[in-house]
Amino acid sequence: MQGRILLFCGAILGAFGVALAAMGDHLVRGGVDAVAYHGFETAVRYQMFHALALLTLGVWSRRQPSRWIAAAAILFLLGTAAFSGGLYLRIVFPQIDWVWIVPVGGTLLIVGWLVAAAAAFAGRAGTNPDSPCGPADSASRR
Numbered sequence: 001m002q003g004r005i006l007l008f009c010g011a012i013l014g015a016f017g018v019a020l021a022a023m024g025d026h027l028v029r030g031g032v033d034a035v036a037y038h039g040f041e042t043a044v045r046y047q048m049f050h051a052l053a054l055l056t057l058g059v060w061s062r063r064q065p066s067r068w069i070a071a072a073a074i075l076f077l078l079g080t081a082a083f084s085g086g087l088y089l090r091i092v093f094p095q096i097d098w099v100w101i102v103p104v105g106g107t108l109l110i111v112g113w114l115v116a117a118a119a120a121f122a123g124r125a126g127t128n129p130d131s132p133c134g135p136a137d138s139a140s141r142r
Helices: 003-029 034-063 067-092 101-119 135-140
Strands: none
Touching: 003 034, 003 067, 034 067, 034 101, 067 101
16 A cells, blocks of 8 residues: 555544544534443544554655555554444444444454554565665664
8 A cells, every 4th residue: 555545544534533523522422421422532532543543654654665554554444444433333323233343443453553563573674675664774773
């Protein structure tokens, strides 16, 4: 996945996170119980964390493209959609049981972070195109 796409996705996810947070403060807070509102706040918080994570992966990917980074980004996107999206759906459609999708999303996010960690150690610096370290980093270690 190209760095430019990751930067775009992170920025869009962040913009929607800010919009949803504002909407939640003005519209959702008074219309739902405290437990549902807490779920809404959690959804927005995780969405914003992973928007920043995608931006970080985008910068990293532009510097050193890697299948590991692309995999982590896909897991972050799917995980955020399932985790935050599931929590949003519970507020919009409370009569439907969406609870199963939230832990699936959380699991995808955890795996995404582990794949991002693996990206940090994939290959040797300067010799593997999947390595997150560029030649400048390997030269500074000598």
